Amino acid sequence: MRQILIIAKEDDFLNSLPSNLGEGFSIQFATNRISGLEFFQSKRYDLTFIDFRLLKNPDDSLQKAPHSSLAEFREVHPEAPLVILSLEETVPQTVELVEKEADGYLTLPFKPEEFELIAHRLLKERLKEAELRYLRDQFWSADFEHIIETDSAVMKELxxxxxxxxxxxxxxxxxxxxxxxxxxxxxxxxRHSTRKDRQFIRVHCGAIPESLIESELFGHEKGAFTGALKRKLGKFELANGGTIFLDEVSTLTASAQVKLLQVVQESLFQRVGGENDVHVDIRIIAATNEDLKSLSEEGNFRKDLFYRLNVFPLFVPPLRERKEDLANIIQVFIDKLNLTHQKQIKGVQKEALEALKRYEWPGNVRELENLVERAYILEKTPFLTAESFPLEVVQQTSTTAVLPLNIKLPLAEARNRMIDNFERQYLKELLTETHGKINQTAEIAGISTRQLNKLMNKYGLITKAFKSAQDMQP
Known part of the structure; x- marks a missing residue:
């Protein structure tokens, strides 16, 4: 039975709809936009029909297409099929809306067979999209089977x-x-939970300004603050029924921690500027690169929230503690690059792999992926060689740095590669000396902080890696 939501003004025509629409459809009616949006949020409908008149604000003219109102529905379920119901006089504006935001339209009044025709067309398209998602998921799963192949005891336990x-x-x-x-x-x-077919929403808490974090997570009501011109749904509502992943959870403000605690304990919250409880059924996964227990003991993170989040802790070890997996991880990255580039690299040269195993990988798997991609682009042979990696990654342990030469390369390319190796080694040693302080490093190097950040991005250097290394020293 296909689940259909119809949001339309109540009149004699609409009252006759249930008996006129063919079999195979279970229909839910709403007679205004607010109640329709609530139905839309409560479950996933196969198709949703929305009256054009209900999308417009009272002061809008007929010439204005109501994109902002339709966006409320797109925020909840971005891929849901939306069909506009239009009177003859609003067809031009409806067509404009369909071209930008909706999936089709029906002119009121319509016949049952017209309804069935557009319904079956959109349902067929949705089935094709589902099949494509399934194939992508199968590819992702197959890819991940290689990623979780491990010789590391700690990773097997994880x-x-x-x-x-x-x-x-x-x-x-x-x-x-x-x-x-x-x-x-x-x-x-x-992907291995009972919620795998629902939303997975990642929130990078550290990347959101403190003034916006509560609105981003919990949404806000119209007029809640300057610039809040309409209601906005937060990430928790958008992830309802699925999983929300709170990355860098330690960066949350004190007030955001209070609201998060309420969600964890009671599965409800209030939007910013709102008084009504919003109930959610959600799975929470949080992540941090800091010692959350120590932060809570120091008063920098709520203890009660820490214990609520720490129900099932999982520690992901750094790459330097599982170097036995290095060859397999590199091969996974190479295989993925082979699919998107116009060349085929078979693997990594044995000597290069041994050199990579001696490196400490302060940026972990992310640094490895970036450097493998860079080496892949530079490599001219069927295997990744040491010459394709930056100097400090593949050099022998020694107090004297020796820049590797590749006499098989043209002079200009060999020179450029030497310069890259030198710049990366220079910056890494300088950042180590300054404990990752950007301003001090730029001043010593005689360059601007903007130039420094650009070079650090180019060579995959991460500030935190140098600060962490210094903090661990006695």
Whole structure:
């Protein structure tokens, strides 16, 4: 039975709809936009029909297409098929709306066969899209089977714990250094849970300004603050029924922590500027690269929230502690690059692999992926060689740095590669000396902070890696 939502003004024509629409459809009616949006948020409908008149604000003219009102529905379910119901006089504006936001339209009044025709067309298109998503998921799953192949005892234990916790509703707290793959682990938990067909929404808490974090997570009501011109749904509402992944949860403001605690304890919250409770059914996965327990003991993170999040803690080890997996991870990255580039690299040269194993990988798997991609682009042979990687990654342990030469390259290319190796080594040693302080590093190097950041991005250098290394020294 196909689930259909019709949001339309109540009149004699609409009252006759249930008896006129063919079999195979279960229809839910709403007679105004607000109640229609509430129905739309409560479950996933196969098709939604919306009266053009209900999308417009009272002061809008007929010449104005109501994109902002339709956006409210798109925020909830971006891929849901939306069909506009239009009177003859609003067809031009409806067509404009369909071209930009909707999936089709019907002119009022319509015949049952017209309804069935557009319904079956959109349902068929949705089936094709579902099949494509299934194929992409199959590819992703097959790809991940290679990623979780491991010779590391600690990783085998981690994957077993993931397998155990994934089918449950328990809150999971992922800890580990930057770049170890916490987002990938969160996705793996979601894809092996009972919520795998629902939304997985990642929120990078550290990237959102403090003044906006509560609105981003919990939404806001119209007029809640300057610039709040309409109601906005937060990430928790958008992830309802699925999984929300709170990355860098330690950066949340004190007030946001209070609201998050309410969600974890009671599965409800209030939008910013709102008084009504919003109930959600949601699985929470949080992640941090800091010691959340220490932060809570120091008063920098709520203790009660820490214990609520720490129901099932999972530690993702750094790459330097599982170098036995290095060859397999590199091969996964190479295979993915082979699919998108016009050349085929077979693997990594043995000597290069041994050199990579001696490197400490401060940026972890993320740094490895970036450097493999860079080496892949530079490599001219069927295997990744040491010459394609930056100097400090592949050089022998020694107090004297020797820049590797590749006499098989043209002079200009060899020179450029030497310069890259020198710049990366110079910046890494300088950042180590300054403990990752950007302003001090730029001043010593005689360049602007903007130039420094550009070079750090180019060479995959991460500030936190140098600060963390210094903090661990006695």
């Amino acid at each position: 994957f077993q714990n993931i397998k155990d916790v994934a089918p449950t509703k328990s809150t999971v707290l992922l800890t580990g250094e930057t770049g170890v793959g916490k987002t990938l682990i969160a996705q793996l938990i979601h």
